[in-house]
Amino acid sequence: MALLGTLRAGGIVLLVSPLLIVGCVELNAYRPDAEVTESRYATIVNYSTTPIDPDRVDDLFIEVADILGTQLDPAVPLPRIVVTTPDRIASLYEPKGRRLPWDLQARALYFPDAGIVMIPYFDRSLLGHELAHYLTEHYATAPRSEWERIADGVEWKLAFGTRKATVRAPVLTPARRQQLLRPPRLTPPR
Numbered sequence: 001m002a003l004l005g006t007l008r009a010g011g012i013v014l015l016v017s018p019l020l021i022v023g024c025v026e027l028n029a030y031r032p033d034a035e036v037t038e039s040r041y042a043t044i045v046n047y048s049t050t051p052i053d054p055d056r057v058d059d060l061f062i063e064v065a066d067i068l069g070t071q072l073d074p075a076v077p078l079p080r081i082v083v084t085t086p087d088r089i090a091s092l093y094e095p096k097g098r099r100l101p102w103d104l105q106a107r108a109l110y111f112p113d114a115g116i117v118m119i120p121y122f123d124r125s126l127l128g129h130e131l132a133h134y135l136t137e138h139y140a141t142a143p144r145s146e147w148e149r150i151a152d153g154v155e156w157k158l159a160f161g162t163r164k165a166t167v168r169a170p171v172l173t174p175a176r177r178q179q180l181l182r183p184p185r186l187t188p189p190r
C-alpha cells in the first residue's frame, strides 16, 4: 500500500494518503449499528459489514508490542478500535479547520488520552501504525515529535519482518479486563 506521508496536528495523530488511494477502499460497506467484540487486547467496534477477526487483531497487537520491545502490563488500559467509514474518519479531522494540504485525507486516526484507534477496515499496516501510537503513548517515554517516526518504523518491520516474538502476554480475566477499560471520551460514530 502506498502511503504518501504522515502528519500530526492538534492532538490527533493521523495517517494520510492521497485521495486516490482512499477511493479504492470505498467498496467496503458499512452499517448504522456496530458489532462490538471484546478481543483479548482491545474492544473492537465494527461499523463495517466485513467481520473483523479478533484473533488477527490480537496477533497484530502482540507483533507490534514485540517490535517495540514492550512488556505488556495488565494495569494499562486497553485500546478501543473503531472500524468506520473513510468519510467519517476524515470528517473527524476536518471540522476543526485542519484541512490537510494538497489532496491528502486522514485514513486512520489515533486519539491520545482516549486510547481510541479509528480505521476504515482491517489492514496490518494501517492498524499496526495506530497501535504503535497506542503502545508508545502508554509504554514509552518518547516525545510526541517522535511518534510518527516510531510508527513508520513499525510499519516497515511489519512489512519486511524482524520480530523476535519475545513479548510475554499478561493473563487477563474478563473481570480484570473490564476494570482496565476506561470509558471512551469520544462517541462512536454512526
Ligand SMILES: [Zn+2]
Binding pocket: 006, 013, 014, 015, 129, 133, 147, 148, 151
Ligand atoms: Zn501516525
